[in-house]
Amino acid sequence: MNTKDCKHIISFSSPAEGEGGLTGEWRTQKPIINQDKCIAMKSQKGVCFQCWAYCPESTIERRPFPTINYKYCKGCGICSEICPSNAIEMRNEFDENNT
Numbered sequence: 439m440n441t442k443d444c445k446h447i448i449s450f451s452s453p454a455e456g457e458g459g460l461t462g463e464w465r466t467q468k469p470i471i472n473q474d475k476c477i478a479m480k481s482q483k484g485v486c487f488q489c490w491a492y493c494p495e496s497t498i499e500r501r502p503f504p505t506i507n508y509k510y511c512k513g514c515g516i517c518s519e520i521c522p523s524n525a526i527e528m529r530n531e532f533d534e535n536n537t
């Protein structure tokens with residue numbers, strides 16, 4: 439098929455269970471999105487989403503605001519590093535207050 443005929447604007451992948459199990463089981467640090475700081479949530483528009491674009495596990499969904507699927511999030515912290523408004527805090531996975 440000619441790429442001009444393809445309906446997808448960019449290629450993307452979906453997370454899936456691999457031989458090592460769910461990547462979410464590897465996590466020791468958990469990313470938590472602060473809604474009061476998130477540009478997409480504050481503006482109520484489809485803007486920013488750098489966390490979605492950079493997540494190596496494709497585990498952040500846009501619906502319509504960033505939502506992390508913890509089954510596949512491995513806690514690498516890239517989303518937290520890339521977020522321009524410091525809206526994503528990495529917390530200890532085993533801390534009772536990390537929701």
Ligand code: SF4
Binds near residue numbers: 522523526
């Ligand atoms: S990168 Fe940060 S500010 Fe941008 S959508 Fe993600 S959480 Fe919100």
Ligand code: SF4
Binds near residue numbers: 495511
């Ligand atoms: S920590 Fe952030 S970038 Fe890393 S896998 Fe989880 S959601 Fe994706």
